Amino acid sequence: MHLNEEELEVLRIIENNSRIDLKDLAKMTDLAEADMEITLKKLEDMRVIVRYLTVINWAKVDEYHGVTAMIDVKVTPKRGVGFDDVAKRIYKFKEVQSVYLMSGAYDLSVIVEGRSMNEVASFVSEKLSTLDSVISTTTHFIMKKYKHDGTIFDQTEEDKRIVVSP
Amino acid sequence: MIKTSYVSRTIAELKPSGIRRFFDLAANLEGVVSLGVGEPDFVTSWAVREAAINSLEEGFTSYTANAGLYELRAEISRYMEKQFHVPYSPEDQIIVTVGASQALDITLRTILNPGEEVIVVEPCFVAYAPLVTMAGGIPVTVQTSKADDFKLTPEQLEAAITPKTKAVLICSPNNPTGTQLGQEELVMLADIVKKHDLLVISDEIYAELAYDEQFTSFAAIDGMLERTIVINGFSKGFAMTGWRLGFVCAPKEISEAMLKLHQYAMMCAPTMAQHAALEALKHGMQDVEDMRRSYRRRRNYIVKSFNEMGLDCHNPGGAFYAFPSIEKTGMTSMEFAEKLLTEELVAVVPGDVFGKSGEGHIRCSYASSMEQLQEALKRMERFMNNHGK
Numbered sequence: 001m002h003l004n005e006e007e008l009e010v011l012r013i014i015e016n017n018s019r020i021d022l023k024d025l026a027k028m029t030d031l032a033e034a035d036m037e038i039t040l041k042k043l044e045d046m047r048v049i050v051r052y053l054t055v056i057n058w059a060k061v062d063e064y065h066g067v068t069a070m071i072d073v074k075v076t077p078k079r080g081v082g083f084d085d086v087a088k089r090i091y092k093f094k095e096v097q098s099v100y101l102m103s104g105a106y107d108l109s110v111i112v113e114g115r116s117m118n119e120v121a122s123f124v125s126e127k128l129s130t131l132d133s134v135i136s137t138t139t140h141f142i143m144k145k146y147k148h149d150g151t152i153f154d155q156t157e158e159d160k161r162i163v164v165s166p
Numbered sequence: 167m168i169k170t171s172y173v174s175r176t177i178a179e180l181k182p183s184g185i186r187r188f189f190d191l192a193a194n195l196e197g198v199v200s201l202g203v204g205e206p207d208f209v210t211s212w213a214v215r216e217a218a219i220n221s222l223e224e225g226f227t228s229y230t231a232n233a234g235l236y237e238l239r240a241e242i243s244r245y246m247e248k249q250f251h252v253p254y255s256p257e258d259q260i261i262v263t264v265g266a267s268q269a270l271d272i273t274l275r276t277i278l279n280p281g282e283e284v285i286v287v288e289p290c291f292v293a294y295a296p297l298v299t300m301a302g303g304i305p306v307t308v309q310t311s312k313a314d315d316f317k318l319t320p321e322q323l324e325a326a327i328t329p330k331t332k333a334v335l336i337c338s339p340n341n342p343t344g345t346q347l348g349q350e351e352l353v354m355l356a357d358i359v360k361k362h363d364l365l366v367i368s369d370e371i372y373a374e375l376a377y378d379e380q381f382t383s384f385a386a387i388d389g390m391l392e393r394t395i396v397i398n399g400f401s402k403g404f405a406m407t408g409w410r411l412g413f414v415c416a417p418k419e420i421s422e423a424m425l426k427l428h429q430y431a432m433m434c435a436p437t438m439a440q441h442a443a444l445e446a447l448k449h450g451m452q453d454v455e456d457m458r459r460s461y462r463r464r465r466n467y468i469v470k471s472f473n474e475m476g477l478d479c480h481n482p483g484g485a486f487y488a489f490p491s492i493e494k495t496g497m498t499s500m501e502f503a504e505k506l507l508t509e510e511l512v513a514v515v516p517g518d519v520f521g522k523s524g525e526g527h528i529r530c531s532y533a534s535s536m537e538q539l540q541e542a543l544k545r546m547e548r549f550m551n552n553h554g555k
């Protein structure tokens with residue numbers, strides 16, 4: 001899919017702040033507001049913009065109980081459909097946040113979220129490892145998130161410059 | 167008691183920088199949103215900072231060669247060739263300095279005999295005229311105007327030249343106007359410079375921050391390589407102001423003379439900063455590109471917003487300053503800036519500190535986060551509603 005420079009610029013901006021005002025976004029990219037609306041709609045329709053997300057550091061919230069695990073999965077690919085078929089069967093589970101096909105020691109990397117270690121463990125043992133083509137799974141629980149999707153958690157960069165300078 | 171006569175007359179007669187004075191005003195207030203800062207809001211990229219830490223860990227704590235680490239000069243040479251198509255040999259045409267500031271200083275002190283004139287194009291960086299004076303020369307200022315987008319015209323240049331003129335000091339993209347000179351404009355100026363056998367000191371510290379048009383170095387214009395001294399550095403494009411690292415590229419004869427001065431006055435630039443700069447040039451160009459993109463967005467945003475609120479603003483092609491006119495408020499730029507500071511807690515720099523032709527304007531740096539800019543513009547809009555007409 002070929003995008004023009006304005007469309008690319010829109011993506012770069014809203015990737016970091018999807019709440020930015022349409023008017024400001026238009027000013028920043030030198031587009032008219034109406035054109036900006038059309039551009040956004042187009043990018044959404046093409047599913048280049050898939051979803052507007054908020055990055056939340058849940059670890060800060062006492063009320064939140066949840067765990068994330070990264071699971072290395074080895075599978076036997078099926079004739080004709082390769083890995084796609086088993087990947088599809090896995091990604092349809094609501095517990096599954098991401099699925100990647102990997103090169104190297106294992107085939108699929110599956111990220112699973114649950115309310116407790118128990119919940120994740122039973123998902124792995126009852127749902128994931130019992131799939132026909134799954135040969136083995138190795139589960140790693142995430143203990144602390146330092147940086148997620150390019151965002152450093154627990155960091156406030158204050159402006160260290162003096163107020164007026166040459 | 168200390169006698170003031172202990173201070174040299176040259177220094178005693180220098181005016182303190184207007185920026186300094188305004189800084190003192192702003193520094194005593196709380197909750198100020200600042201558009202007064204002349205440096206990037208980015209912190210130097212981590213890879214570069216890490217290279218400096220590593221250099222300390224490895225124990226690189228001694229002097230380098232006077233002209234700078236050879237490796238760094240070689241990298242600067244490649245950079246100048248690749249980025250600006252100007253060939254400078256790392257052996258004898260490049261000196262690594264303590265910021266572009268020191269590069270300017272040794273340039274002027276190397277070329278000037280007492281009483282020789284340097285043409286300084288205003289509005290400009292506050293240090294130019296004092297540096298010329300301190301080098302024993304005479305600054306001859308030329309006033310550009312908004313009508314010409316603050317570009318020096320060939321006629322103005324021609325008119326300012328006298329038998330004593332030694333050099334023309336040009337800054338593009340410019341601080342404070344953001345004005346960038348295009349290739350054709352440089353060619354026209356170059357013709358006059360060649361006709362009168364002058365030198366050009368080209369301050370290209372903002373070269374990496376050109377948004378609309380490809381940047382052209384003065385040294386890349388036909389016949390100018392042998393009469394141009396290029397000042398550049400890491401402060402702005404690489405977000406490394408505090409590292410104090412710049413460089414100067416010049417024809418061999420001048421560069422060798424300059425090295426004598428640099429060697430006696432400074433020995434060499436700081437070693438860890440040089441190691442950091444090496445990393446910046448080798449692997450930092452993507453960071454420069456990302457920062458340039460970000461400035462460009464903010465430039466579009468602030469310039470549009472100014473024009474909407476009645477602060478008439480030309481579109482600056484580079485650097486990170488907007489220079490809107492405040493004439494229609496009837497205030498001087500100093501009055502405007504002081505009122506804006508005390509009433510709305512927004513710091514901008516009054517245009518007249520950059521020279522007479524800066525009067526009627528304010529310098530607003532958009533090297534600030536979008537959130538800060540939005541807040542500043544909200545306050546300025548309120549200010550303009552109260553004082554606009």
Ligand SMILES: Cc1ncc(COP(=O)(O)O)c(C=O)c1O
Nearest residue numbers: 166265266267291341399401412
């Ligand atoms: C036009 C211009 N030249 C030179 C400098 C000084 O740069 P450095 O930090 O490399 O000494 C500045 C800094 O504001 C500047 O605006």
